[in-house]
Amino acid sequence: xxxxxxxxxxxxxxxDAIAMTMRFGDFLAxxxxxxxxxxxxxxxxxxxxxxxxxxxxxxxMGYYHATEGNILIGGREQAIANPKDAHALGLxxxxxxxxxxxxxxxxxxxxxxRDDVPAVVNWPKEMKQLEAFLARMPFKVPLSAKVSDIxxxxxxxxEILKQLYLKRRFLILDEPTSxxxxxxxxxxxxMLRDMVVRGELTILMITHKFREVMAFADEVTILRRGKxxxxxxxxxxxxxxxxxxxxxxxxxxxxPLRSGEAGQARLELAKVRALDDAGTVAVHDISLTVxxxxxxxxxxxxxxxxxxxxxxxxxxxxxxxxEIRVAGDPYHARREEMRRHKMSLLPEEPLKNACVGGMSVxxxxxxxxxxxxxxxSGGWWLNRGAFRDDATKKIRQYRIKTRTPETPISALSGGxxxxxxxxxxxxxxxxxxxxxxxxxxxDFAAVAQIHAEIxxxxxRGAAVLLxxxxxxxxxxxxxxxxxxxxxxxxxxxxxxEADLTVVGRHMAGH
Amino acid sequence: MxxxxxxxxxxxxxxxxxAIRVSTPFLFVSLGECITERSGRINLGxxxxxxxxxxxxxxxxxxTGSPWLGVLAAGITGALLGALHAGICSLPRVNDxxxxxxxxxxxxxxxxxLGKPLIEPTAARLPAIDFGWWSDIPQVRAALRxxxxxxxxxxxxxILYWAFRTTRWGLLIRTAxxxxxxxxxxxxxxxxxxxxATMVGGFLAGIGGSFLSLFYPGSWNEGLSSGQxxxxxxxxxxxxWDPLLCxxxxxxxxxxxALGPALQSVGVTSGYHLFNAAPYxxxxxxxxxxxxxxxxxxxxxxxxxxxx
Numbered sequence: 073x074x075x076x077x078x079x080x081x082x083x084x085x086x087x088d089a090i091a092m093t094m095r096f097g098d099f100l101a102x103x104x105x106x107x108x109x110x111x112x113x114x115x116x117x118x119x120x121x122x123x124x125x126x127x128x129x130x131x132x133m134g135y136y137h138a139t140e141g142n143i144l145i146g147g148r149e150q151a152i153a154n155p156k157d158a159h160a161l162g163l164x165x166x167x168x169x170x171x172x173x174x175x176x177x178x179x180x181x182x183x184x185x186r187d188d189v190p191a192v193v194n195w196p197k198e199m200k201q202l203e204a205f206l207a208r209m210p211f212k213v214p215l216s217a218k219v220s221d222i223x224x225x226x227x228x229x230x231e232i233l234k235q236l237y238l239k240r241r242f243l244i245l246d247e248p249t250s251x252x253x254x255x256x257x258x259x260x261x262x263m264l265r266d267m268v269v270r271g272e273l274t275i276l277m278i279t280h281k282f283r284e285v286m287a288f289a290d291e292v293t294i295l296r297r298g299k300x301x302x303x304x305x306x307x308x309x310x311x312x313x314x315x316x317x318x319x320x321x322x323x324x325x326x327x328p329l330r331s332g333e334a335g336q337a338r339l340e341l342a343k344v345r346a347l348d349d350a351g352t353v354a355v356h357d358i359s360l361t362v363x364x365x366x367x368x369x370x371x372x373x374x375x376x377x378x379x380x381x382x383x384x385x386x387x388x389x390x391x392x393x394x395e396i397r398v399a400g401d402p403y404h405a406r407r408e409e410m411r412r413h414k415m416s417l418l419p420e421e422p423l424k425n426a427c428v429g430g431m432s433v434x435x436x437x438x439x440x441x442x443x444x445x446x447x448x449s450g451g452w453w454l455n456r457g458a459f460r461d462d463a464t465k466k467i468r469q470y471r472i473k474t475r476t477p478e479t480p481i482s483a484l485s486g487g488x489x490x491x492x493x494x495x496x497x498x499x500x501x502x503x504x505x506x507x508x509x510x511x512x513x514x515d516f517a518a519v520a521q522i523h524a525e526i527x528x529x530x531x532r533g534a535a536v537l538l539x540x541x542x543x544x545x546x547x548x549x550x551x552x553x554x555x556x557x558x559x560x561x562x563x564x565x566x567x568x569e570a571d572l573t574v575v576g577r578h579m580a581g582h
Numbered sequence: 583m584x585x586x587x588x589x590x591x592x593x594x595x596x597x598x599x600x601a602i603r604v605s606t607p608f609l610f611v612s613l614g615e616c617i618t619e620r621s622g623r624i625n626l627g628x629x630x631x632x633x634x635x636x637x638x639x640x641x642x643x644x645x646t647g648s649p650w651l652g653v654l655a656a657g658i659t660g661a662l663l664g665a666l667h668a669g670i671c672s673l674p675r676v677n678d679x680x681x682x683x684x685x686x687x688x689x690x691x692x693x694x695x696l697g698k699p700l701i702e703p704t705a706a707r708l709p710a711i712d713f714g715w716w717s718d719i720p721q722v723r724a725a726l727r728x729x730x731x732x733x734x735x736x737x738x739x740x741i742l743y744w745a746f747r748t749t750r751w752g753l754l755i756r757t758a759x760x761x762x763x764x765x766x767x768x769x770x771x772x773x774x775x776x777x778x779a780t781m782v783g784g785f786l787a788g789i790g791g792s793f794l795s796l797f798y799p800g801s802w803n804e805g806l807s808s809g810q811x812x813x814x815x816x817x818x819x820x821x822x823w824d825p826l827l828c829x830x831x832x833x834x835x836x837x838x839x840a841l842g843p844a845l846q847s848v849g850v851t852s853g854y855h856l857f858n859a860a861p862y863x864x865x866x867x868x869x870x871x872x873x874x875x876x877x878x879x880x881x882x883x884x885x886x887x888x889x890x
Contacts, residue, residue, distance in 0.1 A: 183753075193753070
């Protein structure tokens, strides 16, 4: 099974990255960073978005070639020209985005990942070998199922199994639990931890969840803006100390206190039903009421119909049945209705769902009001000056980092795209706010700002429906929590009384 | 029933014969396109490839006297046109649909230009196997005169179906069509896989063209293909990218195309041109029945530019 010329070191081995510097043009992504992963340890790599974590591991895996610095594998210096070299040395990576092919079965995915796929695959023989391999593994997966039909948790297990099937001894995991329920995350990480303890594996895990670092990692390395900011044995650190090292001296927006009581029902859903792109029912007769001055959080693992529900509310998808009322009036996601009821939307993937990438920041900020005074005269003659003045004001107020208001919005970073959408959606009066994963992939400063804005909107009397895959975010912000599973609402509780283990169980469908 | 007259039975017989005869180019082009599209690329240029294949097959057969060398020449011409399509599409920010349309016009134009001297001469034609020897009825014999290329195409469909599941190449083509990220993560070159898949697709489409000029209708002229190439591309979509369904769909289209002439032969002359439009009406009908604005097509390769 050994591929390439350099055999992998036998047993577990460590990886050291010494004095790594990586330049992309003028931008210094890594500045003299040092990482030491001891053999047979569970090492966490912490840092904010853009801190250089991915760049560092991509240098180790051979996707990038570091401008300066060396990689030692098992104490020996190795030149890793491409991912194939890294694989041959026994290094494997589990990516944040799945690399399994959804339309193929798990067995096909596993066999295909091998370097020595036979020209004609003898399926009966391969299946027997795969079953024998699975019997030795801590997780079980249905080999003949299509990847598109299994849950996100099972997919993540398959990604890890694939690396073990390929006999990789050093695993790099890139935010492996971002799509899992807390219970699933604990199960997967616990099993990996056991393999590390048994001396079968070494793990380097990129994460931003302190809970997982504290529970599973032996050591941690913390990066900040491309520099080594700190690290050490996890047993000697606290989450607060790690957070301070990660963020540095940056000022975070202070979230206003929760104030005021919930008022009248503002957004009412009655037996709303919607299909997904494949034509199967994704949203199954959902009934839900959100009152003024209340944040209702919808928890759930991604792919349980949340996206389709938000698309119906946003007007991107037609409902198959049911009724939606806003402030008592029937609602069909028309522009006029949204304007009348002062509805705001923060959809997930804002660049795709809420912006036109090629248009300027100023134009994108003006979308809601572009054809009314003062932006337009008579409903058709656009006043470019008003666009620019309004955008300039909002860019300052919402701290959007853009070169000019005329810069295409696709040139902005994720956090700044979301800030621009925030400026458009929340600058005026808001009576109903629908937000879906508003902080996905953003750094602390942006997250704090968005959370503060959502809470402020609630305190001003807006009815907020917050759909999120991040339970911590929901527990922090929402007044009421519901869990969505297979398109149905399966659990509801006041957030102050919600039990995390019960919520997690419902997210997993038990 | 005397003197070989079989009355209205002529119609289903002619449709059956037509299904076999007319379907062959549909079959080859759709199987070729099936391979190309499963790799994540759409090649609309196959209409041009078909006509170029017909011209080069006719020319080669005329010059060498061997129709089989003509078939080979058509395949090679098709593979080269496929390589041209894949090569242009490998460049950054190139749209495969636009390139396909350009190559469709290029292929037909080039074939007409190079094929001018071939309109007059007669080339050696492909042989047929007589499966109707047991019958005295001329219509039955005519319907069952089956070309070898048709049989090859019929065999190819299950072979492709099997190959997509059980061979390394089949699995790699599907992976490239479903997720280019996954393909790259495995260390394979997506562009190389698509280049090869497009070349094989072009090869088969070229052979489909050779059938037109060397068997049915069996001569070279500029009106040889009436959009079979482009219809076959659409056919892959109805067939849900499944080679076996491509076979049935090709037969259905062949049968529909034979409806007009068959009805004319029994004296139904009113609406002749309307019946000739049957394949196109069938195209529209299937489109309307199977497509929905609310749904994506099941089975569509995820990397295809029309479904992404």
